[in-house]
Amino acid sequence: MTINIFQPSLGEQELAAVAEVFESNWLGHGPRTARFEAEFAAHLGVGAEHTVFINSCTAGLFLAMELLELSEGDEVVLPSISFVAAANAVAATGARPVFCDVDPRTLNPDAEHIEAKLTERTKAVVVLHYGGYPGDIERIAALCRARGVPLVEDAACAVASTAGGTTCGTFGDIAMWSFDAMKILVTGDGGMLYLRDADLARRARRLAYHGLEQSSGFSNAKVSHRWWELDVRDFARRQIGNDLTAAIGLVQLSRLKDFVRGRAEVVARYDRALADVAGVRLPPPLPDGHTSSYYFYWVQLDAAIRDAVAADLLAAGVYTTFRYPPLHKVRAYASDEVLPNAERAAEETLCLPLHQSLSETDVRTVVEAVRGAVASRRAST
Template sequence: MSSIPVMIPWLGEEEALAAAEAVRSGWVAQGPRVAEFERAFAEYLGVPHAIAVSSCTTALQLALIGAGVGPGDEVVVPSFSFIATANAVTYLGAVPVFADVELSSGNLTPGTVEPLLTDRTKAVIVVDQGGVPVDLPAVEALVAGRGITVVEDAACGAGSLLNGRPVGSGAAIAAYSFHPRKLLTTGEGGMVTCQDGELAARLRRLREHGMSVSAADRHAASGGASVVETYDEVGYNFRMTDIQAAIGLVQLGKLPAMVARRRELAARYRELLGPLGERLVADPPHGSSNFQACWLLLPEDAPDRTEVLARLAEKGISARRGIMAAHLELPYKGASRVELPTTELLTGRSLILPLYHSLTEEQQDTVVAALREIVG
């Protein structure tokens, strides 16, 4: 392994004990700890409903179902995002329509979305890319009255703020990721949040095969009475386990400290790298980032990004290519209806720097010194 990896989850004895307690309880599938994690996450966001699921991808799929997306519909998405954003649309037989992003944030704006809206547009997925909060109200204002739902892909966003509130808290529907590359991790896992109670109830059924009564509720039926569930629509197995939820509850308590430390390290990167002319991703005017991905745009005269990554690896430093562009990958090659120059610039010239809670200033100085040597 690299001596300085790009990411290390902040996991420790407290998470291990929580997981062990779940195992010892005998209830390891979706059960009381999942329900507790849902309540705690909803309270953190200030939203009425949170539904725990197996990944952010499944969260996005349920969110789109909740938005009424189906075969033949169009959904505007950024290409500058992990491919799962577009895949969730494709799973439903709908068409992902790729929009460009703004240079400073890597996020969609009303100006990049509006030219792609048609009478077939059913939804827009906005992404808090790398933890940078998207201007959700601006996009919602653009589509108001058109029968279009704005779904917030907040996969990277836990801990970021939009106008002083947690990202996703104002969205009609939002999806979160708890993958190990995210600040708050459950190993794998995700969450859907929404404002509407009937929609939340439906999504809870859909994540558990469409059951009218959950397995946990059947088990808890008073007096051991037999409860026979029904299945009124085709559902999915998108459940989270109680073991994961137990870890998630511990992680949620650590989230403020994680964000504070990452912001401190990102500010230090900016101070140290500024004289080289590289541009580090920054807070937008409308919010603050958790710096889930601390990406750097290399100067035009820098060596090729692949060479920079290889030379960093030779020095024991693990960085990553910048955020991908889905329209350049084989499943979506040639699918873009418009040119995406900013997306292609960012995905081709940016790289993600090591950033995690336990990163030391000495390690950070090593990264910066290596970049100074390589970039010049």
């Protein structure tokens, strides 16, 4: 049996929550959605009026670019090591994604990487917290404030990460989290959108539901004695979450601290067991004042053996991967720009299994497989 790189933790509590939704006979956007928004907002340390439960983190990225009113000729700076949805969201508006380099060890951009790409055409900066590690977010946020450039945080990997006591996702102007089936907190599909500006949050709520003006919730569109009449102010799509997925999310949110604690324990075991393996570089330690959600655990190997090691691990029943291939090398965004750190990291980095359900036996299996594969491949080169 293969040891998965990602795996959700679902059980009787989630089943019971779903059963309650079935019994209510209301599966759509409703009271559980509102409660999930409020409880996630409390988790972030913000008011509930600033959060909107949506059907995916990707929807949040597309909504963010629409709210920023990007158009042709505008530029958005983002790290090349990032999920393709971020670049797609920018390009869909007609604006141009401008890719910056990253630190070769953290795979997060530094403020200097961002600053080097800013121009008079820059309309926003998008950052990813790679693997749940906050990165240089404090300095990047300060840079964006000083330059008057909106900051969007793709916090898909950072559902419980903090820097200096501030929750990742609340440093900038807009942020989004992912709750898909591979994340830490899962709802099957789903995401949360955060907007610092309350007026923008109200507009986001309209855009997430066909552009309908809603004064008292999505279930009441009454604007006159003809309750079926609608007040539509924007051309928009349906991107809202629902009570079925929100019910799962509420249970998952209550378990989140235990999930992160379990992942941290796996990371500590990897750190101890792999520290002395020749040819293996471990993730850099977190800076003081930073906490991670521990979404990825990545090692870095000689590029000449990385792919072969991955193949050996798969043959041994250990699934690994690399997230995320450099976007400036993806065909849709291909350019002749050279970003040496991102390119080097893409050839040397391998993400190992990391989830809260990994047993000590699983971790030992992964470690032994890594040790054996690396030693064998190094000896043969």
